[in-house]
Amino acid sequence: MDRVKTGVAGLDTMLSGGLLPARPYVVSGPTGGGKTILSAHFLLEGLHAQEPCLLVTLDEPPIEVKSNMAVFGWNMDRLKILDATPDVRAHKRTRSVIDVGTSLDVRDMEQVTDIRQSSQVRALEVTVHSVQKMIKQEFAQHLDRTKQRYKRIVIDSMTALKMFSMHGEDSRILIQSFLRFLSELEATTLIVSEHLDRTVLETEFFLSRGEIRLHKWLDGSFIRRAVSVEKFRGSSFDDRMRPVAITAKGMVVSLDSTPQSREPSSGPKPGESLLETRIIEEVSNAIESVMRGIEEAHRRQVAIRDIEVALSRAMLAFQRRNYQKAMKLVLSCDSALKERIGVAPPPPTPTAPPRPPGGIR
Numbered sequence: 001m002d003r004v005k006t007g008v009a010g011l012d013t014m015l016s017g018g019l020l021p022a023r024p025y026v027v028s029g030p031t032g033g034g035k036t037i038l039s040a041h042f043l044l045e046g047l048h049a050q051e052p053c054l055l056v057t058l059d060e061p062p063i064e065v066k067s068n069m070a071v072f073g074w075n076m077d078r079l080k081i082l083d084a085t086p087d088v089r090a091h092k093r094t095r096s097v098i099d100v101g102t103s104l105d106v107r108d109m110e111q112v113t114d115i116r117q118s119s120q121v122r123a124l125e126v127t128v129h130s131v132q133k134m135i136k137q138e139f140a141q142h143l144d145r146t147k148q149r150y151k152r153i154v155i156d157s158m159t160a161l162k163m164f165s166m167h168g169e170d171s172r173i174l175i176q177s178f179l180r181f182l183s184e185l186e187a188t189t190l191i192v193s194e195h196l197d198r199t200v201l202e203t204e205f206f207l208s209r210g211e212i213r214l215h216k217w218l219d220g221s222f223i224r225r226a227v228s229v230e231k232f233r234g235s236s237f238d239d240r241m242r243p244v245a246i247t248a249k250g251m252v253v254s255l256d257s258t259p260q261s262r263e264p265s266s267g268p269k270p271g272e273s274l275l276e277t278r279i280i281e282e283v284s285n286a287i288e289s290v291m292r293g294i295e296e297a298h299r300r301q302v303a304i305r306d307i308e309v310a311l312s313r314a315m316l317a318f319q320r321r322n323y324q325k326a327m328k329l330v331l332s333c334d335s336a337l338k339e340r341i342g343v344a345p346p347p348p349t350p351t352a353p354p355r356p357p358g359g360i361r
Contacts, residue, residue: 004152004188007045008038010253011212014229014238019210024182024189026158026204029214034225034244035192036068037251038214039154042190044074051151052142054106054187056082056135058160062112069109072250077110080150082138084131106138128161128174132181139185150187157192158204175203209233215241227253279323286330287315293337302340307333 003018012018019025027035039055046053057065062081069076083105135153143149162171182189193204205211210232216225225244229237243254290311297304314329 005045005049006038007041008251008253010242010255011038011227011251013255014227014242014253015232016236016238019188020234021188022183022186023209024179024191024207025210025212026191026193026208027212027214028193028195028205028230030194030216033214033216034227034246034251035214036156037072037246038212039156039190039192040069040072040074040076041250043079043152043154044076046152047076047078052080052146052148053078053152053154054080054082054135054138054142054150055154055156056084056131057156058084058131059157061085062107062109066109066112072248074250077108079109080106080138080142081109081112082106082134084134128178131161132178135185136181150185153182153185153187153189155182155189155191157194159192159194162193162202172203176207179204179207214244279327283318283323283326283330286327286334287311287318290330290333290337293334293341297337297341300341304337304340307336307340310336 002021003012003015004021005012005018006015027038029035043053043055055065060068062083062085065081066076139150158175162175182191191204191208193202195202195205208231211230213228213230214225215228216223218224225246226241227244228241229239245252245254290307294304294308294311297307310329311333314326314333317323317329318326
């Protein structure tokens with residue numbers, strides 16, 4: 001089977017020549033790890049091969065995407081961009097949803113000159129269905145105009161959709177439907193996403209045909225980066241973590257250097273926290289949240305002795321700088337607390353003290 005090159009030579013070698021065509025894949029990693037740069041490499045490779053490519057942007061306005069890509073000197077004028085970013089004036093509205101335009105806004109990169117204004121379009125809630133409808137409409141129009149199907153798509157990012165439009169049990173069904181829709185388009189798709197819940201395997205990571213994970217961590221006074229292929233169905237692949245550098249020409253994966261270790265350590269690990277101070281703050285906030293839950297449980301007279309013991313172990317791990325273990329224990333405590341408090345009866349209503357006998361005041 002022909003392979004679809006990512007445009008990053010070292011990564012294509014790790015993938016045994018590239019991605020399998022017409023399948024959806026996830027690109028994951030922390031903020032600043034290089035997810036958007038990798039996606040741009042993927043699209044640029046397609047443009048060089050004269051393939052129709054589409055970028056669906058939900059995080060950044062097209063003008064910012066264009067500016068960021070210009071840093072590397074890449075000519076992506078022929079790239080089609082579907083603008084599904086929030087309107088400028090929508091930020092000033094007191095609403096619980098983000099708005100996008102119902103008007104289909106697809107342009108070549110060279111036509112991007114400004115930020116779309118809210119007054120130019122009618123507003124609609126951002127949902128998986130609305131984004132899916134826009135992609136479907138653009139696919140049909142492009143096929144009618146050019147007699148060609150899009151070969152490569154980048155969704156940047158699924159995280160935005162999950163944070164602003166999908167909550168509760170329905171989110172899994174929505175993502176499952178969206179992944180199936182992308183598969184039926186018969187285009188090779190990269191879905192940029194981040195793990196929002198460390199305690200569960202989120203739907204897109206489970207249903208995608210592969211996951212390329214970018215890592216970023218602090219090593220002394222240096223920021224280190226690496227890449228790993230976590231899953232690649234239907235093909236062999238290099239499962240070792242390889243060093244990554246962001247240069248003036250984009251992303252470079254080094255295969256000659258010693259692979260990064262996956263062995264556990266007491267310090268921050270690749271792909272977890274950018275800086276040690278950040279993970280310390282995250283664990284501290286989580287511990288405080290659990291302690292407030294414990295106070296509520298005591299008020300409702302809920303038995304939580306085992307949870308208090310587990311929290312003590314988490315705080316001990318935190319003091320020993322084993323932040324990953326501490327966070328895991330704290331999240332477990334938080335989940336158990338919410339479950340028990342959720343099924344517990346409401347706290348007893350305080351009763352007024354008995355009135356003294358008549359004549360005694």
